[in-house]
Amino acid sequence: MKKSFSYWLIYLALPIIVLAVWEGFDIAGRLKPYTMPAPMAIVDTTLDYIKNGKLWTNITVSFLRVLKGFGVGLAAGFLVGILSALFPKFEAFTDLVIQILRPIPPIAWIPLAILWFGIGEESKVFIIFLGAFFPIFLNTAEGVKSIDSKYFELAQVYEVPKPMLIWQIVIPGALPSIMTGIRLGVGNAWVCVVAAEMIGAVSGVGHMLSDGRSLSRPDIVILGMLIVGIVGKIMDDILKLIHKKLITWI
Amino acid sequence: MANIIEIKKLNKVFRSKENEVQALENIDLTIEEGSFVSIIGGSGCGKSTLLRVIGGLETDYEGEYLFDNAPVKGPSRDKGFIFQDHRLLPWLTVENNIRFSLPKEKKKDDALIRENLELVGLTGFEKSYPRQLSGGMAQRVAIARALANKPRILLLDEPFGALDAITRMNLQEQMLKIWHEEKITMIIVTHDIDEAVYLGGTVVVMTPRPGRIKRIQKVDLGTPRRRTGTPFTLARDEIYREFFSDAEIPIEYNI
Incomplete structure (x- = not known):
């Protein structure tokens, strides 16, 4: 669907107004560079970071961490979700532990993760895994449980072997819900990588933020925040697109 | 033709914590291979339960049910089931x-x-x-x-109940055509008297609480069947009376 010109006008109006007001404050001389830099200072910093390669390195470092942690979280969340939805005994066995661990924010695991794994890769991947696991697990289990049992009755009539039901009914039936879990999981993973990197890391977008603070360089901090926001939005857009391509039947 | 379905003294009770419901009581029914049978009754008369027993979707009952001279352990491809x-x-x-x-x-x-x-x-x-x-x-x-x-047999559980009248009639025609061509035994459960009479060579009338067979009636509308005319009206009226026999006869005024 092609959006009209007036749509884009409305869509971009608010960011433009924010920038204009911001620039207005700068012209009026109301901004102090060590607390709030002018918009142009951020553009300059961005160009610097592009030139010295730090921008790209920090983004890829954080992104790869997310990919690793999310990958493990997806595999585990999907598997545990399906198992606990299909086997009540498995659910009973795991339920209490999962329900107690679930409300603990992944960020609260950072101290323990650093004690266990140091400040290297593993501690970040572990935090990201926790952030991705729970939404994917919950939505997968919920999705499988919400599949109408009449489809299983139908499969009985046509003598469809049980293992095939996983591929033909369970996974496609739960897929819309699983995709929702994946979107939440990726969002969470991205939040977690920034948090983990802010507390203990020598690279990544989160490190940029804490670095900017210790150098009293709000321009670096704001650039880091913008990267977090923009990359997060792009990832979500890509997932929305995958969702649309994958689930064509609704 | 041989009997494809033989049901003898079949009872089915649904038990829950609070109560027991006798869904089917003392059902005796034989169905010849190649026939078209309608099962009709109001809601709660056990007609769908009976069909589910025949289809192997309910296996917990008392009494005897033979499909092609063999007991049934569960649903299978040769007992095609069309759900509502x-x-x-x-x-x-x-x-x-x-x-x-x-x-x-x-x-x-x-x-x-x-x-x-x-x-x-x-x-x-x-x-x-x-x-x-x-x-x-x-x-x-x-x-x-x-x-x-x-399938050897096609079981239809109120298959056209959710469709509009014109579509329903079209599908009824198609079912009859398929029945003629494929020679499959068909059993349809319905609460529509017209549908039961039009499709079924035999109409099984069931009554609720407990679910029982009240009457088994042969219908001959000739070939091809017609939805109008005397044979149809007579057959329909007869079934109609099965349902409203207990009702009071309207008062006739003598002047």
């Missing part, structure tokens, strides 16, 4: 919905799929998703899916 809802898998196209139902060695038999879609008049809809079909079309796919498995 079309029950197509929404994530599969029409052809893949049929493919899903086929035995392993026939999964790749596209000709079989096409042939059965043609039989229900849906050539060209192979690649459609269920959401793109009307209710009547979706139910026809469900019928094609059952027929592709070459």
Whole structure:
């Protein structure tokens, strides 16, 4: 669907107004560079970071961490979700532990993760895994449980072997819900990588933020925040697109 | 012809913590191979339960039920079952919905799929998703899916209940045509007297609480069947009286 010109006008109006007001404050001389830099200072910093390669390195470092942690979280969340939805005994066995661990924010695991794994890769991947696991697990289990049992009755009539039901009914039936879990999981993973990197890391977008603070360089901090926001939005857009391509039947 | 279904003294009770419901009481029914039988009754008369027993979807009962002279352990492809809802898998196209139902060695038999879609008049809809079909079309796919498995018997559980009158009549015609051509035994459960009389060579009348067979009536509308005319009206009136025999006869005024 092609959006009209007036749509884009409305869509971009608010960011433009924010920038204009911001620039207005700068012209009026109301901004102090060590607390709030002018918009142009951020553009300059961005160009610097592009030139010295730090921008790209920090983004890829954080992104790869997310990919690793999310990958493990997806595999585990999907598997545990399906198992606990299909086997009540498995659910009973795991339920209490999962329900107690679930409300603990992944960020609260950072101290323990650093004690266990140091400040290297593993501690970040572990935090990201926790952030991705729970939404994917919950939505997968919920999705499988919400599949109408009449489809299983139908499969009985046509003598469809049980293992095939996983591929033909369970996974496609739960897929819309699983995709929702994946979107939440990726969002969470991205939040977690920034948090983990802010507390203990020598690279990544989160490190940029804490670095900017210790150098009293709000321009670096704001650039880091913008990267977090923009990359997060792009990832979500890509997932929305995958969702649309994958689930064509609704 | 031989009997394909023999039910003797069949009782079925639904038990829950609070109460027991006698869904079927003392059912005796034999159905000849190749016949078209209608089972009719009000809600709660056990007609759907009886059909589910025949289809092997209910196996917990007392009494005897033989399908082709053998006891039934569960549902199977040779006992095709058409549910009230079309029950197509929404994530599969029409052809893949049929493919899903086929035995392993026939999964790749596209000709079989096409042939059965043609039989229900849906050539060209192979690649459609269920959401793109009307209710009547979706139910026809469900019928094609059952027929592709070459069932000995086709069980229809109020299959046209959710459809509009015109679509319903069209599908009734199609069922009769398929019955003539494929020579499959068919049993339809319905609460529509016209439908029961029009389709069934035999009409089984059931009454509720407990679910019992009240009467088994032969219907002969000749070939081809007609929805109008004396034989149809007579047969329908007779069934009609089965349901309203207990009701008071309207007061006649003598002046």
